[in-house]
Amino acid sequence: MKTVDFLREITRLRGLSGDEGLVSAFVAQQFAPYCDEVTVDVMHNVIARKKGPGKKVMFAAHLDEIGLMVSKIEDDGSVRMGSVGGVDPRILPGQRVTVFGKEELLGIIGAKAPHLLSQEERGKNYMREDLHVDVGLPAQRVKELVQIGDQIQLEHRFTELQNNRIAVKTCDDRACVAMMFDALKRLQDIRHDADLYFVATAQEEVGSRGARTSAFALEPDYAVALDVCHAETPGAPQGTMKLSSLTASMGPYLHPVLRSKLMDVAKDNNISLQTAVVPRYTSTDADDIGSARDGIPTVLLELPLKYMHTTVELLDGKLLTEGGRLLAQFAAAVKEDWEDELWT
Amino acid sequence: MLRDTLQTLLSCYGPSGSEHAVADKVRELLSGHVDSMKTDALGNLIVEKFSADENAKTIMIAAHMDHIGLVVTNIEKEGFLRVSAIGGIGPKLVSGRKLVFADGTPGVCAIEPNKKDPSAQPGLNDVFIDIGAESREEAEKLVSIGDVAVYAPDFTQLGRHKVASPAMDDRCACALLVELLMYADNQKHNIVGVFTTQEEVGLRGATVAAFTVQPDIGLALDVTGWGDTPETDLPAVKLGAGPAVKIMDRSMIATPSVREKLFEAADMAGVAVQREVLAYGGTDGGAIQLSRGGVPTGTLSIPCRYVHSANEVIDMRDMEGALKVLLQFVDLA
Structure with missing residues (x-):
């Protein structure tokens, strides 16, 4: 399935926070051909593992909707x-x-x-x-x-506008689930040492509840949380992002060295990243993953969109595959010896 | 008798963080009826009643012992006490109420007038407790900073079926849990009844207890709001129409499978239940559901009017119904 079609189908499905069964089943089914094992846990989190001998890396994007x-x-x-x-x-x-x-x-x-x-x-x-x-x-x-x-x-109305723009409900955050799907497809042809877990989390919209339990259960070494952020619109306050470039956030809840690793991977692969400064908590899954167990180094990659929490959440469709490429390259770049650098 | 158990538990002092008097009373009531009882570091009383079935699941059922109160922050030189909130308590609720401290010292609560702006809404910093002392020295003989006052016990029958009292939130659920543990007999599943602490200040007791217990299924018992008095219509829950099965509140969206099991249990027990969507509040269920890797969890609610006031009103028919549902629930396949 093409990534854009994945987005079209997943945004169609009913999956209010706390009752995501239908959308979890869809994600599990679509991810399965590209990974070694897929499970759906008691919270409706979908956990897709692509095995590797190295460090455990968790990618998380939420599949629930308001x-x-x-x-x-x-x-x-x-x-x-x-x-x-x-x-x-x-x-x-x-x-x-x-x-x-x-x-x-x-x-x-x-x-x-x-x-x-x-x-x-x-x-x-x-x-x-x-x-x-x-x-x-x-x-x-x-x-x-x-x-x-x-x-x-x-109502679900998948609207394809000029210039690759897509407007539909629930791009928050199923567009990021689509990015994980894209990354999984790419990883079929890319060698990776890391033990990869792509987690489509439940109940983010009511307080990152699925991220909290899945991070506990998986106990990853590193995590990348994926969510949407506000893109520029007329009259929007300062600090909103450009629509057509992914965003690597920085702030106290996010790991600075791991973030610089993500920036390096983006640069090496000619993927443009903008920086958002989040001075407090991020209000994404990153907060709950980062503070799970004894702390998990976590970064936050964000996809800018306009009109958040409406039925016409608008994004630049080319970022779906660009984001997939970045995630796949990051997954492949994770090294055993990062451990030594992270806390220095 | 459910009513006697309820009245006994309502008489105990137990603000968040100082729930041991309630726990002692529960231990006394349950002595000889259960397999084990232990108290953890946060004061949770964890009570086990095992099943003989080797395929039994472990169901953690939580009811919180603590209730809201006012903590003394300062003693003024005239002997009046200044306070801060423990849990969701405000000036409108406490003004004019009779209060009591742990050792039985009584006090009455008043609000100072706002002379500059008589129409202004008072805050908790306008509230003081009068314990009859005429100086700081005299007050300090009775009360210290950090002592907590709660609404004085005051159990009242209202009409045929309804009862009013402070601390109905959540002693009515403690009474249900006590009775469940007494009367469950040869039930299919292991019951771990947890009388939790510090619910009113953020589900703290249930958070650690759920981590310890590691249940297969979680269930919280708590009061919920009401929609059957003048100008109050949500949640669409009425007193006397049966206990309510929670769909969601601010702390939890009930796990659909557990919610359905509660409906099934009610159906089998022949008890009418209501469906509850609450736009505010939370219960221990929220903490249990998110423990470790996640626990399928629901909440069974007792509809309660004027929650957090000194006159929390429930209907005993809802209590009787809830007990029947619970006895069925722990026996479901």
């Missing part, structure tokens, strides 16, 4: 929504959604018509609490088919 969950069914059959992870309420009115009840129900999130808004309401953004999903059915039927806790998925 979304909505049924929190209450009103007497008129309107479905009220809870949030799993940080869904932006401003994008909800006008969305098409699927409610995964006893049957899959297409629904829409409406909004009060502008004519009906009070003067006070006109100046305000919608809150999720003000909105509901309308599936069109009578209340009794809704109550038969839908239960509190059922998942509500936002």
Whole structure:
């Protein structure tokens, strides 16, 4: 499967944090031909191992997604929504959604018509609490088919724009899972000493919970966390990144020497990397992996995208394969004697 | 009797970090009913009741012993005590309440008036405890900095089925766990009941206990919010409509397989249960689920009104239902 097609398929799948079974099964199936063993653990983390005699290296990108969950069914059959992870309420009115009840129900999130808004309401953004999903059915039927806790998925529309740009939901962080997929394919033809673990982690959006448990279980020597960061848009604050180049972050949660190794590998392979400064925690899997057990040297590679946590997360498609190339080359470059340099 | 056990446990002093009086009472109640009891370094009481089945799984069931309180930070020269929070407690909740320290010293809680801005919301630094002392010296004979005051025990029957008390969060769950360990008989799975400490300050007891126990399955017992009083409609949970099976809260998204097992147990026990999506709060389940390489974990909740107030209200029918669900749960294949 081509990497871009992998992204198209994986972004289609339902996998709210905590209930990622479907997307885990897809990743396990797609990774399997390219590695020695694949397991899905109790948290829905997918752990794909490509064996080597050397140091244990963990790559982690999360496969869960933010979304909505049924929190209450009103007497008129309107479905009220809870949030799993940080869904932006401003994008909800006008969305098409699927409610995964006893049957899959297409629904829409409406909004009060502008004519009906009070003067006070006109100046305000919608809150999720003000909105509901309308599936069109009578209340009794809704109550038969839908239960509190059922998942509500936002619409999947894979939009290929000019200039390799792709806009679709859940590029955060399945685009990085796609980068791992690309790296695995490349590693079929590249020699590596390191014992490689490509982990598609669960529950990142609710606090890197899958990364925490998988890092404990694997106890790697080094780790590379992969996530998305904010690309420049008009009016964005300083510190956002250029869209078309991967980002190697630096900051107290990230290992400086391991980061310089990643930079060296990028340079040797003519892959451009920009630097983001993260002065505190990174709010990615890197934080929980880095502090697992007695500490794991960890770096963070980020893929810039625009419009994060919307259904049109936009990225430069060529970075999927560029990122795959960097990961594969880094995996091949890991040496036994790095250990001596890391803490000096 | 569940109600007697509950009342006994509600009478114990036990803010986060000083839960030993509760633990002692649990030991007393469970003496002769279980296979082992031990206390760990954080004060967790870990109680085992084994199954005879060689394929038994180990189910860790946690209920926290601690409750919220106010810690003395300063004693003023007039003898009034200044405080800081232990757990989620605020000025609105404590103002006008009767409090008690570990040795039984009573106090009452008040808020100083804001003369500059009478409409301002008070903070915890506007709160003080009056223990009747007339000077710092007199106060220091009764209380030291670092001592913790909790809501004074006050158990009240409300109507036919409901009861109100401080510390219902989470002594009602401790009572359930005690009764489960007493009455589980020849059950299919090993039960490791953990009466945890320091839940209210960040699931600390459960974090270390889960590491020690290394269970196959985790279950937390705790109170949840309510949606059945004026102007409160979420979570969509009512008192008296049965215990609630948690789907998610801020600390955990329940492992789908465990959640389904709870529904199955409820069904087999003939107990109506509710489905709970909570936008706030967390339970020991969040800590157990993330222990080591991950533990499949769920939470069974008792709907509770006015959580963290001095009048936490639950419905005894939900308690009876929860006990039946638990007895079934530890016996499921």
